[in-house]
Amino acid sequence: MTVMSYLGAIGAAQREAMETDPRVIIMGEDVEANVYGTMGGGKSRADKGDFLQLFGASRIRNTPISEEIMVGAAAGAAMTGLRPIVDLSYSSFLYMAMDQFVNQVAKNRYMFGGQASLPVVFRSAMFFGLNTGAHHSDRPYPMFMNVPGLKIMVPATPSDAKGLLRTAVDMDDPVLSFEACILWGLKEEVDEQEYRIPFGVARTHREGTDVTIVGISTGVHAALQAAQKLEAEGISAAVIDPRTLVPLDSETILRSVARTGRLVIVDPAHTTCSAAAEISAIVAEQAFDCLKAPIMRVTTPDTQIPFSPAIEKQLYPDAAKTIAAVRKTMDARARAA
């Protein structure tokens, strides 16, 4: 085990994948210069571990600022024998390539009756919470959950990021990885050996008996802080991170809700049609009888993200909002009793 940051863990997974399989290539804007720190080494070509030095210019490809062709060409390359990792830098830039994501990447395997495989990973960072304004602060994974054919990972910790990304690269389906920028510096002990985390298997961070808190991306950390504070008040909260939204491990969530009877979902996406909305619907449909209180969503309100530090942070889910939501679900039982 070694201490790795979230970003370092992503870099480690990319390096492992590049070393193991010559069909893996990395393409994206500014990847050669390691601008975002996931490309090994440091900031100099001479630094040890520099990807360009290790793997060469044929496999580490700087692209023009042309997201549509980056995504489409990666799809075409994946259909013909490569296993590209595309670094799209900010998640807000995915929209530039929406046609390729929705009409080609997601549909080609299906539409062509299984003739095509698309082993390709599209990485992007969600820069919300960092005063970058409305054009860089998106958390767009729910939009892509609405596109059958794509798989979606939302790692919340360094160890999950490394294991999930490794699986993603090995998988024959297209994967979108949404990485939260505010987690980049987060550090923990990570296994430096190769390991893979399966898609569709949630991670239960804490068991609990009074309420189930499902956290997504940064929401996991809000949920964990909330659970700790609630413990002091005698409320036992389970914290579950689905880790992948497609496929979604609804079973683990349903099993926990069957035990607690209460569900709070902490999801930094906009409220409407959020991942939280989908999970709420699944639980309402499949475990209605278990519920002792209405399901609560702790999400970002349906407004755009303002620039001013004075008014941005208030919008996102945090521990305090999560605690407030949990209290509401506890009160609901008190009312019902």
Place this chain on the structure above:
Amino acid sequence: MTRPNDLLIEMQTRMLRIRKFDERASKMVKRGEIPGTVHTSIGQEAQVVGACMALAEGDYMTGNHRSHGHPIGKGAALGPLMAELTGKATGVCGGKGGSMHLADFKVGSLGESGIVGSSIPIATGAALSSKVLGTGRVALAFFGDGAANQGCLYEAMNLASVWGLPIVFLCENNQYALSTPAHTVTAGVIAERAPGFAMPGIRVEDGQDVLKVHDAVKTAVDRARAGKGPSLVEVVTYRFNEHSEGLRLGTDYRNPAEKEAWMKRDPVKLFRAYLTDNGITDSAALDALEAEVTAEVEAAVQFAADSDYPDSSVAFKHLYTEPFGANL
């Protein structure tokens, strides 16, 4: 360029296949035997076959909604194509693609696209894997004059040029995008956009002549295979039928005199005359070939008719690799 006689006969064979297949498909749409609609390549056979036959067997190709000609030109079997048009389980895509989304990976056909321009990046990616893996394959992207105004083409041309990718961008300029005359929405000449991306741009003015198309595309393919990067080839041609079968656009959008002049330049007839005039074969042999192709198309129609529809569970297959849930 000298070409062996059997190559010339094969060109005529493939043009005839497209012609007969599309004539049959057109009838079937009108009789309700093909659901939805189809876009035929009737009138554009020389442009399609000249391009496809400049490619090697292992080369890649993508196309658009005017779709049947491309895989046929690349050598795909007709039965599974026709079964796809009728939505049968034996269709080349198992009945999930239909006319606009044919693909036959066996012949390097990576997929037609119902979204105008959208398959161009896919061909570019195929050229990228050829380059990185060193397979020596070339990719060709078919797209219309309408698609020539999509931004993704220029992103693709730029990337292909800076990366030196083995790809041919092939613009099928049939002079109209649905009802819109190309010159009313297209600045300048499409082929002349190529130098701006540091690649050759070739315009084949007579796209009804299969040999002229073949020459131009072969030059571009050879260049790509030699590692010299991409080219843009614009082929001027004309579609004889409506934009799609059964669609009535009225008569105003195409000048009747213009249409008549182009209809006289039927690529299948022109090449038939070439083959006999040059003593490559005779009329009797060509009649026999035509009968053979007609029988081949009828057999494809029969194959489709005899095939079953897909099981309802197929609607849920091939979205992902299986199993979908927790997997490593």
